[in-house]
Amino acid sequence: MSGRILIIDNDRSFVKGLRYSLEQDDYRIDILSEGKNTLDHISRKDYNMVLMETDLPDINGLTLCQDIRNISSVPIIFITSVNEDIKKILALEYGADDYLVKPFNILELKARIKAVLRRINHKVSDNDSNVVEIKDLRINSVGRKVTRNDKNISLTGKEFDLLYVLASNPGKVFTREELLGKVWGYAYYGDLRTVDVHIRRIREKIEKDPKAAEYVLTKWGVGYFFKVN
Known part of the structure; x- marks a missing residue:
């Protein structure tokens, strides 16, 4: 497996x-020592992955992550010396796909990169239909597009895959471990809170009232499911 990676x-x-x-x-590797030219690089080149620090000399990495998400769904893995739970949670909330603390085994990083790229290159569900339509929500797995009442909803790659797994199996309750394995492609390295963070972000984007969800629901003590009707 190969591709182009931007390291910041x-x-x-x-x-x-x-x-x-x-x-x-x-x-193929491109390198930036600062964040200021990141958006220009991502706009001009087709990157398969961005690996970045949270602490950059000219900008907060979390802020840069948000800026990237405004123009691209390219996967982002933070590789950082900051080992703080709040930073990990914020990174995921701001659109990162993973968070790895230095020092780490390079084989672990490579495993995470491959897991993300596999998720992008293959469908995350065995469902034969390319389009899932429930009520006013339409999810197209080919174009990786989501609309509600014909209005586009911008999701990150992980958010889309998580939503598609749930929506293409309406009524089926998935545990966090199952979703971690299906969407992220690995279970051992994953943090279950990653699933919760992404579910919250999905609700904020597709639900009329995220606090009273009508699509992605919680089965308390078990996991999450997509409401059938």
Whole structure:
């Protein structure tokens, strides 16, 4: 598996080693030491992945993550020395797909990258239909587009996949572990809170009232499901 990856980190020695290791797997690597030119790079090139620090010299990485999400659904993995639960939670809320704390085993990072790329390159459901329509919500797995009352709803890649898994299996209750495995492609490395954060963000985008959801519902003590009618 190969692709183009953008690394945003001002630790030159770390980036040098990371670049060398990823290039051994045939990834094409671009590097930025600051965040200021990130949006321009992403607009001009088709990146498969962004790896970035939370602490950049010119901008907060979480803010940059939000800015990226305004123009692109490219997967984002934070690779950072900041090991704080609140930062991890905020990173996921702002649109990141994963969060890995330095120092880490390069094999773990590669596993996470591959899991994300597999999720993008393959459908996350065995459902034969490309389109799921329930009430005024329409989900197209081919164009990866979601509309409600014919108005586009912007979802990140992970949000779309999570919604599609639930919507293409209406009424079926999925545990957090099951959703983590289906959408993120791995169970061992995952944090169950990742699922909760993404469910909350999906509700904020597709529900008329996120606090009184009519589509994505919680089965207390079990997991989540998509309401049939």
